[in-house]
Amino acid sequence: MNNRLIVRLTENELKEIMGKCVRRALIKEHIDMQREIILAQKTLCKFPLSDVGLRLESTPFYGQFKKVRDAIVDLNDALISYIRQGK
Numbered sequence: 001m002n003n004r005l006i007v008r009l010t011e012n013e014l015k016e017i018m019g020k021c022v023r024r025a026l027i028k029e030h031i032d033m034q035r036e037i038i039l040a041q042k043t044l045c046k047f048p049l050s051d052v053g054l055r056l057e058s059t060p061f062y063g064q065f066k067k068v069r070d071a072i073v074d075l076n077d078a079l080i081s082y083i084r085q086g087k
Contacts, residue, residue: 034086037079037082037083038083040079041076041079041080041083044072044075044076044079045076047072049069049072052065053065053069
């Protein structure tokens with residue numbers, strides 16, 4: 001039998017490792033970050049947020065939806081501001 005070591009990671013540890021890997025890959029690939037930010041904002045606008053809200057209205061999950069919606073609106077506003085500053 002193989003003596004394998006099993007390492008269990010917390011969610012935060014896994015996120016940190018994935019974040020480092022993604023940053024390292026982006027640097028190596030020379031990805032156009034400005035273009036990626038613009039594409040992310042365009043993709044965010046396509047998200048059917050109002051459809052989700054209508055479906056969850058009057059359910060126990062509507063409060064959670066409102067928090068997510070507000071965070072997405074804040075992110076979208078921040079992306080738009082960043083994009084406009086670059087032009």
